[in-house]
Amino acid sequence: MLFVSSLFPRLQVLPCVALGSSVRVFTAPGYVIAVLYNGILLRPNQAPPFLSCSIVGNLINLNFSIESGDNIYALCVA
Amino acid sequence: MPTAPGVTLTANLASIIGETEGGGYLRITLCGSGPVIPVVAGTCVLEDATIPQYVGPQVGSTPIQAILFGNDVITPGPNTTFYEIAVLDSNKDVIQAGLYQFLNSAGAVDLSSATPYIGPYGFYLPLLAYLACSGAFPGTVYVAPGPVIAIAYNGELLPRGLAFPILSYTLAPDQVTATLNFNTEAGDQVDALCI
Numbered sequence: 001m002l003f004v005s006s007l008f009p010r011l012q013v014l015p016c017v018a019l020g021s022s023v024r025v026f027t028a029p030g031y032v033i034a035v036l037y038n039g040i041l042l043r044p045n046q047a048p049p050f051l052s053c054s055i056v057g058n059l060i061n062l063n064f065s066i067e068s069g070d071n072i073y074a075l076c077v078a
Numbered sequence: 079m080p081t082a083p084g085v086t087l088t089a090n091l092a093s094i095i096g097e098t099e100g101g102g103y104l105r106i107t108l109c110g111s112g113p114v115i116p117v118v119a120g121t122c123v124l125e126d127a128t129i130p131q132y133v134g135p136q137v138g139s140t141p142i143q144a145i146l147f148g149n150d151v152i153t154p155g156p157n158t159t160f161y162e163i164a165v166l167d168s169n170k171d172v173i174q175a176g177l178y179q180f181l182n183s184a185g186a187v188d189l190s191s192a193t194p195y196i197g198p199y200g201f202y203l204p205l206l207a208y209l210a211c212s213g214a215f216p217g218t219v220y221v222a223p224g225p226v227i228a229i230a231y232n233g234e235l236l237p238r239g240l241a242f243p244i245l246s247y248t249l250a251p252d253q254v255t256a257t258l259n260f261n262t263e264a265g266d267q268v269d270a271l272c273i
Contacts, residue, residue: 034208040233043210043269057113
């Protein structure tokens with residue numbers, strides 16, 4: 001039987017928050033496994049023109065600027 | 079207001095042949111803090127996190143005791159860190175180890191009754207990663223860097239085991255080789271959510 005406790009970190013897809021007024025740097029609610037841009041998973045550490053990101057813990061740096069209406073989510077442990 | 083360590087962990091070491099072992103130890107290590115200095119916010123910086131701490135030896139039938147902070151009051155957290163607790167014999171040879179998480183409000187915890195922590199996923203969650211697969215473009219066969227949870231085609235997760243025209247894939251028994259039911263094109267990307 002699989003027991004999932006609400007006390008312990010869970011794998012979730014959660015919205016990220018822009019750092020200050022940045023359109024490239026975001027923080028996730030927990031340790032980031034993968035980043036989603038408008039629902040599409042981003043392969044990390046690629047150079048432009050590929051849309052990509054670098055991840056350090058819960059900090060996400062995009063290699064592009066998002067636009068109004070875009071969303072950044074993270075598959076994270078939170 | 080400073081937070082006091084609230085877990086009093088006790089362990090009574092005994093022989094498999096029903097005698098009190100005597101002379102054994104517990105080795106307790108705080109793990110899972112990653113690249114962050116673990117702290118109890120507003121109280122202290124944990125100076126010996128990730129360094130094994132030895133408690134013992136057990137004298138006669140008097141249980142070994144250790145006072146710990148609960149993982150819910152340790153940052154990074156709450157409940158990101160965990161303790162590795164190993165049982166050692168009188169020669170300090172490791173007999174067995176397990177992982178545990180405690181709430182700071184738990185008070186007295188008997189190790190013989192504590193539930194081991196393996197996470198709800200059966201593996202250490204930070205091992206999960208989203209990584210590129212290797213393979214030719216155009217092509218159909220791609221190899222992930224580790225056991226596959228899911229395959230993504232140009233960033234979109236694919237369902238597994240469905241028939242064309244639904245874009246899908248099958249996974250080989252080795253758990254790392256995926257065969258798509260369609261041909262990719264030059265410039266496409268195939269990635270895996272894998273362990």
